[in-house]
Amino acid sequence: MADKRLRLEIVTPQRHLAYEEVVSCSAPGVLGYFQILPDHTEFVSELTIGEIKVEFSDHTKFFATTGGFLEVVNNRVLLLLEACEAAEEIDIDRALRALERAKRRLQEQSPDVDLMRARAALLRATNRLKIAQKLSLAV
Amino acid sequence: MATLREIKRRIGSIKSTQQITRAMKMVAAAKLRRAQENIFAARPYAYKIDELIQHLVAKIENPTDPLLESREPERVMLVVVTADRGLCGSFNSNIIRKATQEAERYRDREVSIVSVGRKGYDFFRKRNYQLGREFINLFNNVQYQHAQAIAEYLIEEFLACRADRIILVYNEFKSVIQQNLKVEQFLPLRKREFEGEGSGNLVDYIYEPSQEALLKALLPKHLNMQVWRVLLESYAAEQGARMAAMENATENAGELIHDLTLLFNKARQAAITKEISEIVGGAEALKSAS
Numbered sequence: 535m536a537d538k539r540l541r542l543e544i545v546t547p548q549r550h551l552a553y554e555e556v557v558s559c560s561a562p563g564v565l566g567y568f569q570i571l572p573d574h575t576e577f578v579s580e581l582t583i584g585e586i587k588v589e590f591s592d593h594t595k596f597f598a599t600t601g602g603f604l605e606v607v608n609n610r611v612l613l614l615l616e617a618c619e620a621a622e623e624i625d626i627d628r629a630l631r632a633l634e635r636a637k638r639r640l641q642e643q644s645p646d647v648d649l650m651r652a653r654a655a656l657l658r659a660t661n662r663l664k665i666a667q668k669l670s671l672a673v
Numbered sequence: 674m675a676t677l678r679e680i681k682r683r684i685g686s687i688k689s690t691q692q693i694t695r696a697m698k699m700v701a702a703a704k705l706r707r708a709q710e711n712i713f714a715a716r717p718y719a720y721k722i723d724e725l726i727q728h729l730v731a732k733i734e735n736p737t738d739p740l741l742e743s744r745e746p747e748r749v750m751l752v753v754v755t756a757d758r759g760l761c762g763s764f765n766s767n768i769i770r771k772a773t774q775e776a777e778r779y780r781d782r783e784v785s786i787v788s789v790g791r792k793g794y795d796f797f798r799k800r801n802y803q804l805g806r807e808f809i810n811l812f813n814n815v816q817y818q819h820a821q822a823i824a825e826y827l828i829e830e831f832l833a834c835r836a837d838r839i840i841l842v843y844n845e846f847k848s849v850i851q852q853n854l855k856v857e858q859f860l861p862l863r864k865r866e867f868e869g870e871g872s873g874n875l876v877d878y879i880y881e882p883s884q885e886a887l888l889k890a891l892l893p894k895h896l897n898m899q900v901w902r903v904l905l906e907s908y909a910a911e912q913g914a915r916m917a918a919m920e921n922a923t924e925n926a927g928e929l930i931h932d933l934t935l936l937f938n939k940a941r942q943a944a945i946t947k948e949i950s951e952i953v954g955g956a957e958a959l960k961s962a963s
Binding site: 614 | 714715717718719721722725728729817877878879880881882886887890891894898901
């Protein structure tokens with residue numbers, strides 16, 4: 535059991551990442567976070583906005599996502615994501631600006647502001663910031 | 674024989690044409706590189722999402738989702754993806770020919786044409802075709818929102834039963850010098866047959882939240898993505914075709930210039946010879962007269 539590993543692929547419209555020797559992976563399912571370990575049964579789930587954690591034997595990687603799908607077959611994990619940023623790639627300034635903008639929009643409450651979109655933007659920004667901070671704490 | 678001045682003028686005009694075609698080739702090459710990067714990045718996602726959908730659809734016993742409903746194709750909608758601009762060799766005419774062939778195949782059905790790209794729209798508008806909406810002038814700056822708009826429109830037409838079958842006709846980008854004409858059914862979603870080892874593909878999944886909900890979330894994304902992929906394919910193929918066409922044109926212009934220069938030199942030499950013989954002849958005449 536201990537020597538079993540996962541193969542993990544992250545595919546988005548912009549990029550394609552592949553990792554070998556993954557020990558575990560947790561992801562934000564629409565019904566809550568779950569973790570995939572080797573020998574997981576065949577499984578498909580819709581993902582929502584949140585953090586994806588990929589654990590290797592000696593280190594851990596974090597990704598921010600806005601949602602997508604996850605499939606597990608035969609110790610291969612496939613993540614189909616709309617957007618995905620590794621923690622170290624997150625542009626904190628941009629995220630902060632987006633956060634400010636979304637907050638302002640929500641407070642204005644003018645009729646021409648799309649509340650759903652503003653709220654989604656707020657969620658995305660906080661999510662990115664949270665994950666970026668995780669990295670700075672680890673270092 | 675043409676006069677010297679005429680030949681010279683023609684050489685000049687061909688040279689400036691050559692400059693234009695050369696510049697267009699360079700521009701196409703630069704755009705091609707970007708287009709190529711885009712399509713290579715988008716392909717894995719599009720293929721994987723297609724695979725996932727196929728797995729899901731294959732497992733569903735009786736599909737309830739209206740997007741999967743297979744009806745007798747009374748009304749066929751052809752989505753023809755051409756370029757907005759010409760000067761790219763046989764790119765547009767090939768795709769239009771293929772589309773008319775497809776339309777011919779459904780002759781006894783009701784066929785309507787949705788044009789993506791101005792060249793196709795111009796062609797079908799002037800002929801006796803029933804037209805759906807057109808999406809033109811988008812390749813200049815092709816964006817995911819365009820694909821979304823197109824997919825939304827197609828889904829709406831399908832769900833409203835204004836189209837029973839939607840077929841995409843487009844150029845697939847194979848390599849810089851090669852495009853593949855592709856005809857693909859867009860809706861209803863085709864169940865692909867899993868053969869031989871295929872049974873290994875049909876694993877029993879655990880679904881979260883549920884199979885239906887998952888499919889419902891996945892389908893629109895899948896369709897958007899397929900349209901997006903097709904737009905990118907076609908755009909990259911267009912730039913490739915334009916680059917090749919302009920390369921040929923530049924070469925041909927070079928050949929013409931070469932031939933004309935030869936002709937020019939010959940004519941000049943002939944003129945000089947003529948002048949000399951005239952002078953000599955004149956001198957001889959004077960001498961014998963004196």
